[in-house]
Amino acid sequence: MAADANSIILHQYDVSPFSEKVRVVLGLKKLEWYACDEPVIMPKPELVALTGGYRKIPVMQIGADIYCATQIIIRELERRFPSPSIFVGGDKGLGWGTAMWTDRVFFQAAVAIIFGGGTALADEAFIKDREKLTGRPFDIAAMKQAAPLMAEQFRAQLGWIDDQLADGRAFLMGERAGLADASVFYNLAFIRWTSPAGAKLIAAWPRVAEWEARVAAIGHGTRHEIAREAALDIARAATSTEEPRADTGEPNGLKPGDRVSVMADDYGRDPIMGELVSSSAQHIAIRRADPRVGEVVVHFPRAGFLVMKA
Template sequence: MAANAQSIILHQYDISPFSEKVRVVLGIKGLDWFACDEPVIMPKPELTALTGGYRKIPVMQIGADIYCDSQIIIRELERRFPSPSIHAGSDNGTGWGIAMWTDRVLFQAAVAIIFGGGTPLADEAFIKDREKLTGRPFDIEGMKAAAPMMAEQFRAQLGWLEEQLSDGRAFLPGDNPGLADASAFYNLAFVRWTSPNGVKLIESFPGVAAWEKRVAGIGHGNRQEVSREDALDIAKATASTEKANADPGEPNGLKPGDTVTVMADDYGRDPVSGELVSSSAQHIALKRNDPRVGDVVVHFPRAGFLVMKS
């Protein structure tokens, strides 16, 4: 079946670690979805037509609703497809906090090991692109120098996973896999794809290595492919399903109709502006228009993002 307005379309590329986090969640939930492959470096004209400037990967599209950042993608998947839940075992919400650890501290250690160890991924065009993304030099020599220290950091954090698994549980939250598993796993997958030295560190933890196999065994649900042009046509032909909603608890008085700008608080801070449709403690949705895709609503998480009223 071809992709349509109800399909989950994941704008991604295969060696994108944050896409792997979402793919594992799609696997936990056993969902049908479409991969729309995007370039690894800029330009990404089709992606930014949908997002209004956000260029990071992954982005999820369902019709004319565009979800930027793995956190809001997974929250939306949980909302639309609650069973089985990503909140497994005793996790009702702290899984999001675990993801903040794995997406920032653990990920930075993995990146330093991968790029400090030399990888063909880092060609000249890639380095230039990532310098623009982060606003900092992509300092391979510095990463090489830091790699031994970062190996210690990575090992210490792998040790936490080993301790969590030490009572024989199958997954981090207990008998069933959840958000914590997807969040930790993708970092290890990224290391396995790219860094033999990093793999040795992982292999030194038998419980972690066995858990990794179990998470890999979950799979990615049922994947099909969709082209970028077809994905844009779907957005153009569809209206967003997001309803206007004023949050009385908004600390800074934001309300539907306000013009706001949203950007990540870490790297890839390309601002996206639009008219606020709805917001909550965990979510903000902006309406914007693009000649290629018409009216779309772009969704972001609140934790890790800055919102400015224009």
């Protein structure tokens, strides 16, 4: 079955932890999608043609609409495919706060354990790439020194998860899996893939390991493969479905037609330039053009991103 402008295309790679979060959501919603495998390190010319400079993984493409960062990807999947919902326990607002915790505090503890403990991922090319991405040294020796302390932090957070499961519930918010489960699960998956020492930390919490197995059993929906060039051809032939929309509550007076730059506030702070199409408290969409893909609209979340007039 060939992909088209209505297909979900996830630009990802299999050992990407943030891609795993999205893959679990695709599984929860039982969706059909296309994996477009991108390189782990730069250069990523096809991805950059779509995004205008955003290089982090994953990125979701639907036609000529490009969604950068898991927050906006999952929000859009929920909007387009509302049933079954990812909000399963009164967590429609706080679910996103849980995701911010797992993306930052929990993830950073996992990173220190994985790279401080030694992993085949951390070759010289990977280290140099991540130093460019973060703008600071990717100091394996410092991570090795910090790993025992971060193991304590990771263990404490596993304890929170265990407490949530202590009443016998199957998933974090009740009897159905949702956003909270996908958000927490991917850090444990990343540990499992890369760190035997980290896996032992998880195994010490039987309720957590049993919950982890239940989430893993959900699967990833129906996956197909698509080549990068084919994905770009789809973007070039498509037209964005995003309509211009002003936000009367926009705190800095931004409005459709303004030239703006958008960048992440943590790392990978490459500014992406474009013309504002729509915005809200939770999203911003900008139009840009590239010789390879033509005109596309690139979508970002607001929490965790900075927007400035160009």
